[in-house]
Amino acid sequence: MKQRILFVDEDQSVLDGFKRVLYKMRSKWDMDFASTSEQALEKMENGSFNAVVASLHMTGISGIQLFEILQESHPETARVFVSDSGEMKTLIEALGTAHQFLVKPVDPVILKNTILRVMALREYLQDNHLKAVINKIKSLPTQPEIHLELLQAISTESIREIGKIIEKNPSIAAKILQLVNSPFFGLKSHINSIFQAVALLGVDTLKALVLSLEIFSKFQVSGSLSKELDEIFSHSIDVASYARLIANEISHRREVANDAFMGGLLHDTGRLILLSCQTEIYYKIKYRYDHQPAAARLPLWQIENEILGVDHSKIGAYLLGLWGLPEIYVEVAAYHHTPTAYFSRQFSAVTAVHIADAIKHMETDDKESRVDFSLRLDLPHLDPLDLTSVVPSFITSINRLKELQPSDR
């Protein structure tokens, strides 16, 4: 079946331009065009679209208002914004309602690839209910006091100190990486360091971003939820630093090490989504995981598959992909349990995060059990890379790192 895409812009020449550059896609896409938000809403009433690509600036119902309406009435539809100006203020305003951002004049290749990527994601996650739930997410959960802490740091601290705070918060890091890696910034290679991202955004934009995240965050964090959130954050931060160390030891390339760190920070995004949007199911899964016989423990993702029919790797990868994050982070989230399924047979950030995650689970969840550590490792991926026998040396290096850098969390 053809994918249905609606383009909305009050400038007819822009719509004509879209038609022209996407002409060759007409065998795969059923494309429709509207010159006002009102007309777009009418068309949506008569049949749903897989994606809407709309201009931000429109008289009458604005692009942001249109997407706010669609977010509630048609959450299954992917929302791509096109800004006329490249103004940072408008981008921040749109962050809660749009999944991806483009800026005029739209590069035809970027336009086509953005839509292709969004369409591929529709096939990737089959569960329509979950898809609609994830499509409505404005931001990931975080402790409420973080916004205040960050705002204070932005006014008084250096970029380094601000970056250090964000590096300990996967939810805010994800939103910042979404912003700096959008076509808005037009960068040739992706940003894989929070410090670079903070420097690029500048103090004023960062402040506006943190304030908008505070407004988006509907998730009430208290009591046991707060403890869970702390646990996922703490796990993600450790996996990030272990993965960076492993990537440094194997690849000696800063790019791979940075990707391993950021990928590690975001690898369990799916767990954050389950905790904030499917809280009951999250606890059901956790209960089953925590009450397994010590000698035969299943990994969390297998229990998720049994209960939910899908696991957190897929859920997280879907959101990161929808938000247009660099592909390597989507791939780390998707394949961190099963790197054999990843297309690359080479060592990559995916491999580093997989090993780091297994080591972290061994340190925490498997402490009391007699589970063989190698069961957590994807040996068909690691053996051809000659990495299986090296894993103990990573554990030694990680322990040395911990002695040198006592955790300040």
Ligand SMILES: [Fe+2]
């Ligand atoms: Fe995981």
Ligand SMILES: [Fe+2]
């Ligand atoms: Fe994990």
